[in-house]
Amino acid sequence: MRVALSFPTAVFSFLLIVVVGYWIVVITGISDLEGDAPWLGFGGVPAGITISLLVALAWLLTLIGSQFAAGPLLWAVPVLALGGAWLATRVLIAPLRRLVPDGPQPSRGDFVGQRCVIRTGRATPDFGQAEVTAADGSSAVVQVRTTGQDRLTRGQTALIFEYDADGEFFWVMPYESEQ
Incomplete structure (x- = not known):
């Protein structure tokens, strides 16, 4: 618990709490998964899924990195974790992108x-x-x-x-x- 609430993990801990709150709202039916995140480079996949995965991976990588870094190097951990999470999210989202058709859906x-x-x-x-x-x-x-x-x-x-x-x-x- 101490590691999750200390720097640098705390940066993504707050965002992870927001993501969990979002999914509670989605599961209860107050909101849905409309919209995608083309500005993230993950076009076609719902933004909620993309951002959730990105934040969860960044949090995990920051948690791991904070155990191995010390001093000034600790400031680089969130940046490196975000970069690593970005790449991992792109790899994990690729199969989903094939399942989601491009363009507006017929109605x-x-x-x-x-x-x-x-x-x-x-x-x-x-x-x-x-x-x-x-x-x-x-x-x-x-x-x-x-x-x-x-x-x-x-x-x-x-x-x-x-x-x-x-x-x-x-x-x-x-x-x-x-x-």
């Missing part, structure tokens, strides 16, 4: 404004499914609903004009192509 809202093809026998205000093609070329079958008296049948093209998040379906209307 259901991306289908708004797209044409779709009715795939069920009919689409009404209460029932219907349609196939829609995403910008990347993949297709999805989605729940759709019509407004008013619109009734669409299998194979008809419709235009998605809104997403209802509560009902988890798309509002569609007949689409007439200009030919």
